[in-house]
Amino acid sequence: MTFKYKNVYINEVSTVVGPYESKGPLKDYFDMLFDKLTISEKTWEKAEIMLLKYSVSIVLEKAAESKENIDLFISGDLLNQIVSSSNAALSFGIPFLGVYSACASYVEAMIIASNMINAGQIKKAICGTSSHNLAAEKQFRYPTEYGAPLVKTTTFTATGGASIFISNEPSNIKIESSTIGRVIDKGQKDSAYTGAAMAPAAADTIYKHLKDTKRSIDYYDLIITGDLGLYGKEILIDYMKEEYNIDISKKLKDCGIVLYDLAKQKEVMAGGSGPVCSALVFNSYVLEKMKDKTFKKVLFVGTGALYSTTMVYQRCSIPSIAHIISLELVK
């Protein structure tokens, strides 16, 4: 399902990160950096909640808006029952919609906000997301065996909070269209290789977007996925070529690879993941490179592996989804 927008703009963004992201190549872009994973809280979950809260505070401050003026807060995260999002929503008291598409939650939130803004139903929205490396490890991978080696396809959940302020007030970056994806499952069962599960979902939504908008891949200066990682990215390139005869290799970057220095930060293995990974890269690198005119037209493809430990234990494969927003530099 593809939507076209006339008057939806990105006005402000914020980024709050943990120690690993603070050592990565995008460190100079971020608003708030923590050198410890605790974020001065007593549990990983409370740390993640704080990361999201800080990001909402910062974006409100940058936009010089009080929380009472925001029509809607839309957010989703990986923690069970999306508790980071609901607790951040509690702090600010803004009407709240909780969403879940795993690591595509941030794009899902932006699509819902964009539709409402374009229709004049709301004027100002904040979309947010967060993840925390150890909160995610604890929830999805505990108990972790001591000394178990990581396989090379594993990704590393990013630690941070990210928010975006979207409204009908013109800025230099416009959300021009969006595409809601469908759930795809090609039978991948390895939870240490979610890039392989998500690549076909990314391909499906990219193809649908190009078809619906009658555009070729050349229309875009950058296709940025989040987060397929090193191997998932290669699968996406092959899949697009074989399935649709479209070569995206020259346009494609993946947020999981952009967020860290994979050569030096060996612990991230195939790259970053977690919903905040692509949100951090989008809010910093992508938007900055649009503002300096490196990229004028960008396709941002949020990819989510919709797996639960319960279903993986029942030997089910991993369904995935991808949602898209298309960005345009206005001036």
Add this chain to the structure above:
Amino acid sequence: MTFKYKNVYINEVSTVVGPYESKGPLKDYFDMLFDKLTISEKTWEKAEIMLLKYSVSIVLEKAAESKENIDLFISGDLLNQIVSSSNAALSFGIPFLGVYSACASYVEAMIIASNMINAGQIKKAICGTSSHNLAAEKQFRYPTEYGAPLVKTTTFTATGGASIFISNEPSNIKIESSTIGRVIDKGQKDSAYTGAAMAPAAADTIYKHLKDTKRSIDYYDLIITGDLGLYGKEILIDYMKEEYNIDISKKLKDCGIVLYDLAKQKEVMAGGSGPVCSALVFNSYVLEKMKDKTFKKVLFVGTGALYSTTMVYQRCSIPSIAHIISLELVK
């Protein structure tokens, strides 16, 4: 945040239920009844997925629509990572938005769909939800101590799947307006008494709705909450009276109390809960009683306790939310 709609209609609904609901007072309304909790599946989670899938199939059949004609499927459920919803979405291949507001997820889904339909962004949507008594018990209450008595404020997760087909094609029931709530937390920490956590959230959104629409409570023939249970309902009545000087006692019903015969079905304690509880009552009792003109104007208040076991173990209180849709009999 309140929205007004001009052309959003409820065209078809479906209800699939388990053994406890099949013995309740609404049994004659339901489309598909199972006498065992297994739903012929090997795990409770797979059983819940099937309940939702059946409900989507039935609503498609009733509406005489093929899945290819549906613009959007919006769904949420209680299972971690909303796996029932994403697996149902996988089966039908309809573009999918996952949502989460606990037991208010069904109303959240209907609000998003209504906004898009009213703006002409989509024409046809299916919203769904599900829950399963033992899948929920396993996830939220395991390990359950043998012989532990249930406290009287406990609610009983309903087993079922429910779907609704909403479009811009006129029918006799219209979604006339909606209100998105904010997260409220008054410090309630007892996960066996979620009715007490949710009642203030219900009050907050009802008050906001009346204020935004400039209506008094007399405008509505029925206010139906889901799911506060016996004690939560009393708290809501008291709270509305004390906080806002509004008497809703004569108009108020609660889906958790309507779904079961509390005098005979002792196992449900203070009433039903789970996202499908209010969806089942809405799709059967509420809509049928609108069609026979018992109620012409109905306020449907979805209430969700946004708690996670992780946060309860960390001694956090339970944030809650309520979302509203307002229904009107057209002819």
